[in-house]
Amino acid sequence: MAGGITGITNLKLLSPSPCPCLSSHGSSSHSSKPFLVSFRPFPVSSRRPTFPKIFAFSSNDIKVGSNIEVDGFPWRVIEFLHVKPGKGAAYVRTTLRNYVTGNTVEKTFRAGSKIEETDIFKETKQFTYKDGSQFVFMDLTTYEEFRLNETDVGDKTKWLKEGMDCNLLFWKGKVIDFELPITVKLTVVDVDPGVRGDTAQGGSKPATLDTGAVVSVPLFIERGEEILVDTRTGQYMSRA
Numbered sequence: 001m002a003g004g005i006t007g008i009t010n011l012k013l014l015s016p017s018p019c020p021c022l023s024s025h026g027s028s029s030h031s032s033k034p035f036l037v038s039f040r041p042f043p044v045s046s047r048r049p050t051f052p053k054i055f056a057f058s059s060n061d062i063k064v065g066s067n068i069e070v071d072g073f074p075w076r077v078i079e080f081l082h083v084k085p086g087k088g089a090a091y092v093r094t095t096l097r098n099y100v101t102g103n104t105v106e107k108t109f110r111a112g113s114k115i116e117e118t119d120i121f122k123e124t125k126q127f128t129y130k131d132g133s134q135f136v137f138m139d140l141t142t143y144e145e146f147r148l149n150e151t152d153v154g155d156k157t158k159w160l161k162e163g164m165d166c167n168l169l170f171w172k173g174k175v176i177d178f179e180l181p182i183t184v185k186l187t188v189v190d191v192d193p194g195v196r197g198d199t200a201q202g203g204s205k206p207a208t209l210d211t212g213a214v215v216s217v218p219l220f221i222e223r224g225e226e227i228l229v230d231t232r233t234g235q236y237m238s239r240a
Contacts, residue, residue, distance in 0.1 A: 057115055059113045068096075069117070080092060092109045102154070120176070121169075121170055123168055125138060126166075134147045157211070161186065164181065167179040180231045185227070185240045186226065186227060187209065188224065190208040191207040191217065203218075215236050227239055
């Protein structure tokens with residue numbers, strides 16, 4: 001390219017006939033030769049195009065499960081209540097859980113006030129093994145590992161089993177939490193034998209599972225059986 005300027009494209013334009021307006025002396029010398037016009041093409045970007053948000057999130061849009069950012073931290077809305085007093089301005093009372101620290105707080109927002117949504121996304125990873133006090137999750141496509149500490153996993157460890165697919169939650173490029181499957185299949189490793197005739201009366205007994213969790217199961221469940229458990233409630237659902 002002429003002059004070594006990157007991004008400049010030259011087009012050769014030919015005039016089919018003399019143009020008097022190009023010469024004050026009526027000469028066609030200006031129009032009988034090709035001339036060059038330079039222009040800079042639009043830049044090509046590999047990024048996904050961005051568009052302005054048409055919908056503005058406010059306190060009136062809060063609902064259970066909303067992810068918002070307050071004081072530089074990501075929070076999940078656990079509970080909310082819209083309050084319209086007889087006197088004074090309406091407001092929204094919320095209970096929030098901090099994704100990073102796990103703390104739960106109550107916070108009140110003025111009705112209609114602007115709130116910043118936080119960009120949290122989920123990706124499915126497999127829990128592969130425990131390394132000391134860390135739980136290692138792996139992306140089965142890229143084999144990249146993600147680690148969570150025992151404090152991050154908390155009580156969820158009693159339902160977590162190697163080879164289980166979970167949803168990792170990412171915020172600003174780091175893992176801040178994970179979600180268990182709603183239903184998990186676990187094995188009974190210890191349970192008292194049921195008494196004959198008790199099954200007709202219903203009833204239940206404690207059973208220890210292979211993850212260490214203890215749940216109440218029907219009297220007919222025996223050691224070695226696989227059962228389904230609801231991780232939200234910790235309750236027995238059925239035989240697997």
